[in-house]
Amino acid sequence: MPHSRRELGKALVPLRVAGFVALACLAILALSGWREWESREVDLRNAEVDMANLARSLTQHAEDTFDLADTILTGMVDRMEIGGTTPAAVAKIQTFLQARKYNRQRIRGIFVYDETGRWLATTEEVDLAGLDNSDRDYFRRHRASNDRGTLIGRPVKSRSGGQWIITLSRRFNHPDGSFAGVVLTSIEVAYFTQFYRRFDIGPNGAISLLNADGIMLARSGDEDGAYVGRDMSQSQLFRTLPGRPDASVYYFKSPLDGRQRLSFYQLSSRYPIVILATKDQDDVLAPWRRQAVVRMAIVTSLTLSIGLIGLYLVRYLSQRQRMAAALVAKEADFRLLAEECSDVVMRIGLDARILYASPSCARIFGWDPAKLLGTPALAGINSEDRPRVQHAIDALKSGEAEEARIVYRTRHREKAEIWVETALRVTRSSISNEIDGVVAISRDMTEQKDLQDKLASLATLDGLTGIANRRHFDERLEEEWARAKRDGTSLSLLLIDVDHFKKFNDQYGHPAGDACLRALARILAAQARRPGDLAARYGGEEFALLLPNTGAEGCVEVGERVREALRELSMLHALNPPSRLVTVSLGGATNVPAQAMVSDSLVAAADRALYAAKESGRDRLVMSGQVVAWPGAKTA
The missing domain is CATH 3.30.70.270 (Reverse transcriptase/Diguanylate cyclase domain)
Incomplete structure (x- = not known):
């Protein structure tokens, strides 16, 4: 009975080893998968932090821009209410505007309209006669409301320059408090798009400036203004914005281009605007995917190696009596590898003559391997390269080096010379351990050499x-x-x-x-x-x-x-x-x-x-x- 148990235990050893190897492989794969998922989450979190920092910076930039415009508006309203709209006062205002050197990159223009919408003064070089802005939405709103605050309007096309602009306007009054007109500053949409171009947010990333009602004011990459003025109020973000915090990470599928985006939005605390900084989720995860594929390939190869080693061990334990036959089969496999290898394998004796050449010699050099046996190994090498190759072989035969790798030109039977890369390694006698020859593995490098020459030229x-x-x-x-x-x-x-x-x-x-x-x-x-x-x-x-x-x-x-x-x-x-x-x-x-x-x-x-x-x-x-x-x- 004990003998039977021992025999049973020995019989179960291969199964136990196989089970242990399988569990180890599964554990390695599971841990690697978990690690890759954590790495993916880290990349997403890092991108979230980048977008948050960018959105906050751009919000500050937008607020500073609107602050500048608002300061100009406040000063102009004071001037208009103190000086009035008499021809003499208007002439002074026009002279003042033309004399001031505003940063036209940021603040495009300053305009003053009277109570009927007629143009009184502007920084633009235009003829004011016949120009009337009483049909503009911002003018009607100021005329109808006593609110003295700054109004950020929807983007419109400028009547003086034809470009897309964002308007900021204030109402000014007569001394009796009645509506006297509107002072307006304009900011070119192109100013924001050009500024956003400075930030590297990936090939498919986007930065959007919207007002609180969901109207697109500016968008990076929108050089022709295709998205300016688009109503995004029905998008998921703006439908749920009242219940959201003022700033947060937001994942969504863009209604503009259908891409899955990682974003961070920031509501301004001073103006009714929203900055939305987004990256394409595929762009964010692309480096992780490339690295994950490499890492998982390595882990998979390692796991496969462990599995193969385990399988070999199991087979060794269960088929020990067939070891000799397995060794013979393995030797045959190695010979088959040499015969089927796409590179040329040669065995060179101490007299520098070819003792063996693999069948791929016919494809690489155009010569039947049987006809090369006994011929000098250096016979077809270019005369300029031959001393270098001879020196490498002499160093191997003398024991100064165990291996070498050289690139040289050699003759092809049917074509012109080709470039060849050859790896050389000494062989030793199994009895005396003395060097008895060299093994050379050669491959055609002509195309690679041509490519290197072209790259050097470029x-x-x-x-x-x-x-x-x-x-x-x-x-x-x-x-x-x-x-x-x-x-x-x-x-x-x-x-x-x-x-x-x-x-x-x-x-x-x-x-x-x-x-x-x-x-x-x-x-x-x-x-x-x-x-x-x-x-x-x-x-x-x-x-x-x-x-x-x-x-x-x-x-x-x-x-x-x-x-x-x-x-x-x-x-x-x-x-x-x-x-x-x-x-x-x-x-x-x-x-x-x-x-x-x-x-x-x-x-x-x-x-x-x-x-x-x-x-x-x-x-x-x-x-x-x-x-x-x-x-x-x-x-x-």
Whole structure:
């Protein structure tokens, strides 16, 4: 009986081990899942804190903006009630408004209307005759109510400028207390949208400014005003807002774009406005998902490894008598792995001849592996790379290293040379433990090498214009400076700056500005005719043209060709008199480098010449050391 129990216990050992391994794997997976869920909640809570801080800051910003407008309104109401609406008083008000230099970025305009809605005075450059705002909602409300407080109105399109504006208005009275008119300030909706653009809230995040009735005042990313004035009062947030706290986290599905959003809303304590800062929940959780996939893949692999080890142990315990057969099968599996591997596996003897080559040799090198047996392993390697490969193999055979990894070119039977990456490792005799050869595992790296070369090329180019970038220019300048110093030859440099480029951008927009820079880059690239010449974008609207082995006369000739080519393009630039075309100023410098000089001196000289060209009227070329007539200068 005891013997039977012992036998039964031994029989149950594999089952008990299997049960323990299964429970351990389930526990690992459960704990990892719980940890990932906690990590997800932490990311959401962190995003909630970020949105809360952002909403509070933006609420303060909105309140400060409305405070500024309210202060202006209060002062204007006092002036109107003290001075009245007589023609003389109105003229003084108009003069006062035109003389004041308000921050037009924040407060767009100030307006005064009389009791009939007729325009009395404004900061805008418009003809007041015939303008009437008595049909505006804010005017009717002030006329009908004795409330002297500030009214934040719905966004409207300005009659003076046509843009979307948010209005803040106050009523002013006659001395007898009757309605005398309205003073109004306007804030451009674009001011808020441009300000909100500064905050990184993800590709699908949004910041919304609404009034307490749910009317959209401004929304980030809404450049064309599509959402301005939209009524959001029937959304879940505003339907439940009376019963909610003044500030809170809020999860919802956006009625505007259908995205699930994590948000924080903040009700202003001073004005009837609401700031809603939101992030797309998928954007918030995207990093967590990527990391969770990696971590869970590792945990799953670890769990699978534990399971496989457990399974192997169970099989070992239950099938110990078949161990020899299992070892033979495992050896066959390893051989199968070598035979089916996509990489080339080679066994190389101490005489550097091939002893074994896997079947994938035909696919990688185009050679039948049977025909390679006994041939020199280095036979097809490029002559420039062969010494490096030979050195690596010699180091392995001598015992200086156990393994090595090298990349080199080798001959393909049917195609041109290919790039190969080979991992080398020594093999030792099972009897003497002495090195008896090398195992080489090779793979085709041609595509990867081509990609690396392309990436290296892209790193030297400017992304907008396609010509050399500043870093590449600096490298080439040092090289050409050293060459000119060594050979005693001239080195010339042209610095080119687009005249009034900021005004061009403001007038025609950044896409037109980018097109202008690309056009100039094409002209410079066309003028870099010799292999040593280099056209580069030096920074912003400033370009450089490096001209090795070129004297001052050649430098001037190239600069004038640049100006002539740009003049032929005839790109309009209304704010660049007198030509009203896009022009450039050029500063040139030529030097034969001496031993004590550095390349920066050439750049500094060209920069001073460029400054002289701009100060002397632009649209011209000035060479370093050239005497130019300055505008307004008096002669003796």
